[in-house]
Amino acid sequence: MVHGIVLAAGLSSRMGHPKAALRLGAGGPTFAAAAVGALRDGGLGRVVVVAGAHPGAVRDAVPAWPGVEVVDHTGWAAGQLSSLLAGLAALDRPDLEAVAVTLVDVPLVRASTVAALVAAWRRTGAPIVRPAIGERHGHPVIFDRATFDALRGAPFDVGAKAVIAAFRHQVLDLPTDDAGALRDIDTPDEYQALLDGGEPRR
Helix, strand or coil, X not given: CEEEEEEECCCCCCCCCCHHHCECCCCCCEHXXXXXXXXXXXXXXXXXXXXXXXXXXXXXXXXXXXXXXXXXXXXXXXXXXXXXXXXXXHHCCCCCCEEEEEECCCCCCCHHHHHHHHHHHHHHCCXXXXXXXXXXXXXXXXXXXXXXXXXXXXXXXXXXXXHHHHCCCCEEEEECCCHHHHXXXXXXXXXXXXXXXXXXXX
């Protein structure tokens, strides 16, 4: 069984507005709904959205779909890894084989990319699988159960990067043409570029 975690606990200080509640155009889904939808449509069993700094806005942005749960993480200020672990704690059961972790500010990833990552994980048994275009990699990242103890023991100031480094020789970077898997929307300029249908200014 593979379940999903959407990290939506941050302060959104650069955006100035909870990113989970932003919409993909007028009348479009919220960022949270788009991220959750990609995981669900990609074949994951359950999806947990981790809220923190803006719990009300996140809850309002997440559709009431079966198998989708919002978890309030009061310790969100400890960093992204703490939020990942809050999501993992909500999902971890003996039958959990892996989790696919994505960010609420990566709302354009395709469900087909999620399905391809899960298929690659099942085919190879790699402890970590992530989408890549050239040398760049994105989300979601699949963490096999074999990495769970390492995630729980990693320092918060380094985060999951410490685990990826520890398993670096076993990480599978899956080539993709899905630019949305690598596009994060963190600032008003990047959001406006998204609404305008273009690429963000760098």
